[in-house]
Amino acid sequence: MEVVLALAIGILIGSGVWLLLRPRTFQLVVGLSLISYAVNLFIFSIGGLAIDKEPILADGVPPDLAHYTDPVPQALVLTAIVISFAMTALLLVIVLASRGMTGTDHVDGTEA
Known part of the structure; x- marks a missing residue:
């Protein structure tokens, strides 16, 4: 599974x-x-690929014996998704304003 994720x-x-x-x-x-x-x-894969594991420690089980999934990468990815959506929306607004002012959608400002 790690090879497939690395290829993706x-x-x-x-x-x-x-x-x-x-x-x-x-x-x-x-x-x-x-x-x-x-x-x-990549951030999601840092937490390890654990299937059917609890995201938190159970009561009374020492941390070294428990098999759990780290919830921090999942929270980071969720936050990154929200931020990337907002940044994509901002970038699209800037691109539309630039196209309206210059009349072209080329990044370098030249026509191909």
């Missing part, structure tokens, strides 16, 4: 970087979103 993160990062290097603003927004998804998957 690599493909998302590679696709995101490729889209970031494209000249149009929509591709830039999609590339940043893909990189954001990859970073969220």
Whole structure:
């Protein structure tokens, strides 16, 4: 499972970087979103891939004997999702304002 997750993160990062290097603003927004998804998957994978485990410690069980899932990466990913949604909305507003003022959607300001 770790190999599949690592491949997914690599493909998302590679696709995101490729889209970031494209000249149009929509591709830039999609590339940043893909990189954001990859970073969220990476943060989520840091907590370990534990299936059917409790997110908190049970009473009376020592921490070294308990098998639990770390809830901190899950909380970080949830926060990152909200922040990336807000930043994507802000970026789209800036892109639309830039297109309205310049008349083009190219990042470098030139027509291809």
